[in-house]
Amino acid sequence: MVLSLLENWIKGAVLEVQEYIRLQVATVRAIFSRPFYFHDVVEQFDQIGIGSLTVVLLTGFFTGAVLALQSGITLDQFGARPFVGRLVSASMIKELGPVLTGLMLAGRIGSGIAAELGSMVVTDQINALRALGTDPVRKLVVPRVLAGFFMAPVLTVIADTVGIFGGWIIAVYQLRVASGLYWTSITEALYLQDVWMGIIKPFFLGYVIVTIGCHVGLRTKGGTQGVGRATTNAVVAASVAVIAVDFFVTRLLFTLLY
Amino acid sequence: MATNTSHRTVLERRSSNDRPAVVFDKVSLAFDENVVLRGVSFSLSPGHTKIILGASGSGKSTILKLIVGLLKPDAGQIWVHGARVDSMSENEMMKVRDHLGMVFQEGALFDSLTVAENVGYKLYEETDMPLDEVRRRVEEVLGFVRLSEYIDSMPSELSGGQRRRVAIARAMSYKPPTLLYDEATTGLDPITATTVDEEIIKLRDLENVSSIVVTHQLRDAFLVATHEAVREGEKIEIVSADPKKCDEAEFIMLKDGGVLFEGNAAELRASTDPYIRTFLS
Numbered sequence: 276m277v278l279s280l281l282e283n284w285i286k287g288a289v290l291e292v293q294e295y296i297r298l299q300v301a302t303v304r305a306i307f308s309r310p311f312y313f314h315d316v317v318e319q320f321d322q323i324g325i326g327s328l329t330v331v332l333l334t335g336f337f338t339g340a341v342l343a344l345q346s347g348i349t350l351d352q353f354g355a356r357p358f359v360g361r362l363v364s365a366s367m368i369k370e371l372g373p374v375l376t377g378l379m380l381a382g383r384i385g386s387g388i389a390a391e392l393g394s395m396v397v398t399d400q401i402n403a404l405r406a407l408g409t410d411p412v413r414k415l416v417v418p419r420v421l422a423g424f425f426m427a428p429v430l431t432v433i434a435d436t437v438g439i440f441g442g443w444i445i446a447v448y449q450l451r452v453a454s455g456l457y458w459t460s461i462t463e464a465l466y467l468q469d470v471w472m473g474i475i476k477p478f479f480l481g482y483v484i485v486t487i488g489c490h491v492g493l494r495t496k497g498g499t500q501g502v503g504r505a506t507t508n509a510v511v512a513a514s515v516a517v518i519a520v521d522f523f524v525t526r527l528l529f530t531l532l533y
Numbered sequence: 534m535a536t537n538t539s540h541r542t543v544l545e546r547r548s549s550n551d552r553p554a555v556v557f558d559k560v561s562l563a564f565d566e567n568v569v570l571r572g573v574s575f576s577l578s579p580g581h582t583k584i585i586l587g588a589s590g591s592g593k594s595t596i597l598k599l600i601v602g603l604l605k606p607d608a609g610q611i612w613v614h615g616a617r618v619d620s621m622s623e624n625e626m627m628k629v630r631d632h633l634g635m636v637f638q639e640g641a642l643f644d645s646l647t648v649a650e651n652v653g654y655k656l657y658e659e660t661d662m663p664l665d666e667v668r669r670r671v672e673e674v675l676g677f678v679r680l681s682e683y684i685d686s687m688p689s690e691l692s693g694g695q696r697r698r699v700a701i702a703r704a705m706s707y708k709p710p711t712l713l714y715d716e717a718t719t720g721l722d723p724i725t726a727t728t729v730d731e732e733i734i735k736l737r738d739l740e741n742v743s744s745i746v747v748t749h750q751l752r753d754a755f756l757v758a759t760h761e762a763v764r765e766g767e768k769i770e771i772v773s774a775d776p777k778k779c780d781e782a783e784f785i786m787l788k789d790g791g792v793l794f795e796g797n798a799a800e801l802r803a804s805t806d807p808y809i810r811t812f813l814s
Contacts, residue, residue, distance in 0.1 A: 312658070399641035406601045406635040407655045407703075408627045414658075 339438025392492025427481025
């Protein structure tokens, strides 16, 4: 009984991986061949990019602010309060900016894609698309993947900028650090490799979030309950993937860049 | 030379007109242990109607999905307008789907698009037709299903019957020679169901569209099989069909994945098979 359950679980997991890889192969193939649904791509850039701006701005700002607040108190113990800018910029650009933007996108975009595609599956709209001669991968997946891949780095840079600004407000008005000192310490602590790392990682994170959302959405089964399950699964899987991919890409970039 | 070419074209057109629209040859399909279809064979002639009856889960909708290539059979051959589709790739199927229109259960309209965008979807997205021409065609088919005033509405603003008629308009917009109706009247009140049946009859008789109608609503099945559409000037009337016309509509009764009965409306009514008698009663 236990063995058969285990066997079914392993088979299910392998099938999911296989289907996920198949979707990615089909997506890459579709990106480089015709037909290409340009207006859907533009629409997704708007929905994923501009649509996520508010949440990313708020997250970035408050993360930078709280980082300055917390680190200011700790740095005080060593008499190093003026270095608060270094800590904020290094943390935001190298790690917190990409990861928190990724997590926010997983919650907003991953769930939205899974719910949208999932409800299209259970109401036969995906079958209708195919019957009308449209490949759902080209029409639905490719625009979302391109938008996720290219907009995640843009949103991350915005989150980093706003986070550093949030840190500046706390540093100047709460910790009483001179404004000039704050900005100087930010540039002093940053290396070009750090900036590259902060920009390269979101490409991977954006890609993973969107492909997971599409994969889970397109494999939705079981009516409205199934859509709810798919949405939850997409957020959980994408959030875990963001943390895991962040670790592996960081490891890789350390080897390549430093 | 020109005469030869035109002769050949006419001959090719004739042979393609005589060619069955859909052929099922000993098609079988199972999902794990559950056998859905067991050696099903039938053929649909151009301009004719095939009405597939059967209890829920008897494989009626599966037959339509196999024809459109949404599913692949485990065994047997499926031919659509002379092309063998059971072994085709998804890319190859896209061309065959130009010859098929499908009306899904509940309509399956794209809920984020307007009625006009739904109806003209294929023309907008998959052809190079100029936008004003697409709009004209959309207006034309919406007029055909008597929903012109809803052209800019969203699907959520329509009733169940209107949604099915928009789905029919979407399926006929690119003039496919064969239309497949998957439970097009299920869940509708009799009056609304009749309007949908009339659209099916009109398309078959006025546009010469071959049809496969999947249903378990006997009333609708017999209405489609025993009536025809005639144009009298500007007016279109639905009248009782003559016996020859009635013979062009064939019934298929499915049971346990196989074909239990195949014949016209009169033969179905006269059947003494206990299962069919129970189904008809």
